[in-house]
Amino acid sequence: MSLRTVLTNGTVVTGYAKLKDCALYIDEKGEIGDIFNMRRLSEKQFPSDTTMIDVGGSYIMPGFIDSHIHGIGGFGTEDCKASSILGMSERLADFGVSAFMPTVYTDKLDMMKASTKAIAEAMGSEQGAKIMGINLEGPFISMERVGAQNPEGVIPVSLEIFNDLIDTGQGKVICMTVAPELKRMRELALLARERNIVLLAGHTNASYENIMEGMQCGIFHSTHFFNAMSRLHHRNPGTVGAILIQRDMQCEIICDGVHVHPELVKMLLREKPLDNIVMITDSLKPTKQRSGPMIANGMECAMGEDGAFVSIKDPDLFIGSALTMLQGMKNAVDWEIPIQQASQMSSTNPARIYSFTKQGMLVPGYKADVVVLDENMQMKGLFVDGNLIRDRFA
DSSP: OOOOEEEEEEEEEOOEEEEEOOOOOOOEBBBBEEEEEEEGGGGOOOOTTEEEOOOTTTTEEEEEEEEEEEETTEEGGGGHHHHHHHHHHHHHHHEEEEEEEEEEOOOOHHHHHHHHHHHHHHHTSSSSSOOOEEEOOOSOOGGGGEEEEOOHHHHHHHHOOOOOHHHHTTTHHHHHHHHOOOOOHEEEEHHHHTTTTEEEEEEOOHHHHHHHHHHHHHOEEEETSSSSSSOOSOOOHHHHHHHHHHHHOEEEEEEESSSOOOHHHHHHHHOOOOOGGGEOBBBTTTTOOSSSOOOEETEEEEEEEEHHHSEETTTOOOOOOOOHHHHHHHHHHHEEEEEEEIIIIIIEEEEEEEETOOOOOOOOOBOOOEEOOOOSOOOEEEEEEEEEEEOOOO
16 A cells, blocks of 8 residues: 655656656555646645645656666675565665666576576565566577676577576566577577567677577567677678667667767667667666675676776776666766657666566556656656655655
């Protein structure tokens, strides 16, 4: 049971439009009860226990959904502990995230299974962002594009191991990153469809033709576009080219300005349907960590000059992202991407692609997962299922 709340004097970014001078009503069920123009406020009647919050012209938006994240605040999926996953949940709420998909690295099978079990165990005990399910980044990926994954965990396609990993997740696994060019991938893709697992092309050295074959058996999404995938070449468009050319291909994008240049993000928005672009962080355990050594997936790291993590032993080795969804939103707006488009990328699209019921948009009857941001993209409040879990309105 949530508290009834009316957010007044805001710009409501619904997931399909931007509505100025509006108010949003959160009902006792924790759902969006109504969205209306401020001119109609005097006509409305609410129960006496309803809380009225004047947001002072701020943006009222769907809470962020981070569908690809390894860790934050010193907590990571590699810890293989439910307590660490719950720590991620609480820290993510500080940055406007209402829902997330903890992402398991490619690693030795026992490590992947332990991490998967920990996430499944944590689900239902969150005090911050909701855990929507498990994202498996591997292990059926290309050694030629292994990136920051553990090469010892990379294995050939095995339907038995696939089933074992999915079963370990107790029905909570949502998606898996694969390299479409691997032998037996078509068999695996068809099995994944039977088990309602979304496959993403990533950590792949696929040719254009390989990606097309993957689409034919249902691989329509892709992992951190431009990164850890075969490059665009005029004789072989590769994975990058295939994703750009094929409008039905979906893609994740890391909007930190480091993994992908801002102008390429803007080009992507011109070339692909907005519905098929998903903002992610791919952030690592030390992101926004307050103290202690910074270690990501067993590797000691430091913050590089460009704002991403690098190896302590080899400063030229790029390890991964230190992005938050809140900063990704701010970056997108700074790059002159309309805020309603950025909101679709950060909330609406992942909810649709992963079939999250009544989430990702501000529509009557949808869950009241709501973030309020001021004009400088600073968070003023976060509601999850209608409950105000971060209050910075004062």
